Amino acid sequence: EAQVTQNPRYLITVTGKKLTVTCSQNMNHEYMSWYRQDPGLGLRQIYYSMNVEVTDKGDVPEGYKVSRKEKRNFPLILESPSPNQTSLYFCASSLGTAAVTDTQYFGPGTRLTVL
Amino acid sequence: AQSVTQLGSHVSVSEGALVLLRCNYSSSVPPYLFWYVQYPNQGLQLLLKYTSAATLVKGINGFEAEFKKSETSFHLTKPSAHMSDAAEYFCAVSESDSWGKLQFGAGTQVVVTP
Numbered sequence: 001e002a003q004v005t006q007n008p009r010y011l012i013t014v015t016g017k018k019l020t021v022t023c024s025q026n027m028n029h030e031y032m033s034w035y036r037q038d039p040g041l042g043l044r045q046i047y048y049s050m051n052v053e054v055t056d057k058g059d060v061p062e063g064y065k066v067s068r069k070e071k072r073n074f075p076l077i078l079e080s081p082s083p084n085q086t087s088l089y090f091c092a093s094s095l096g097t098a099a100v101t102d103t104q105y106f107g108p109g110t111r112l113t114v115l
Numbered sequence: 116a117q118s119v120t121q122l123g124s125h126v127s128v129s130e131g132a133l134v135l136l137r138c139n140y141s142s143s144v145p146p147y148l149f150w151y152v153q154y155p156n157q158g159l160q161l162l163l164k165y166t167s168a169a170t171l172v173k174g175i176n177g178f179e180a181e182f183k184k185s186e187t188s189f190h191l192t193k194p195s196a197h198m199s200d201a202a203e204y205f206c207a208v209s210e211s212d213s214w215g216k217l218q219f220g221a222g223t224q225v226v227v228t229p
Contacts, residue, residue, distance in 0.1 A: 107158070
């Protein structure tokens with residue numbers, strides 16, 4: 001089954017404690033990206049990756065890191081989380097082409113609370 | 116930089132009536148444009164995308180959108196609303212002529228009334 005998995009689904013942590021949210025896809029997709037969703041602010045892209053070892057900043061990259069060492073995985077790293085990073089996070093992947101049939105698959109989301 | 120404006124943060128439509136969600140963009144390059152949907156307490160889905168091929172794009176669940184360069188618009192429509200269309204809809208534009216950095220609109224909440 002084609003899917004994007006994220007772990008953990010829920011996380012409560014404290015300020016400054018490093019954490020990683022994992023994202024993995026099983027579709028051999030080139031393009032992967034991370035988004036955060038906040039009430040009143042909608043969706044904002046954090047980072048994206050066009051291919052292995054190719055990552056670039058989205059709209060709100062501050063306080064986040066990513067890596068793309070292999071095609072299937074695109075972890076989101078918060079080196080020193082702060083309360084303003086409390087949010088709902090989504091990972092997504094697609095082939096990254098113009099093809100009509102190329103759609104984007106989303107993970108189920110990770111709800112992060114930083115105290 | 117590219118930007119997206121969605122007109123109307125809330126839209127109420129009667130069941131069976133036309134659904135029209137407005138999206139205007141600014142872009143310095145031929146854009147990729149996207150519509151996403153988020154059903155209540157669920158994740159995100161890509162409804163459709165425009166990638167400079169046909170200007171009328173058909174998506175899932177009976178939705179379609181028309182790219183109008185002269186109006187810098189990419190409005191989403193569905194001829195007949197169903198109760199299951201109640202959701203939040205987001206328009207997005209790519210900052211290049213491909214997938215890449217995406218800018219999202221603020222979203223439009225659609226309520227469908229019987």
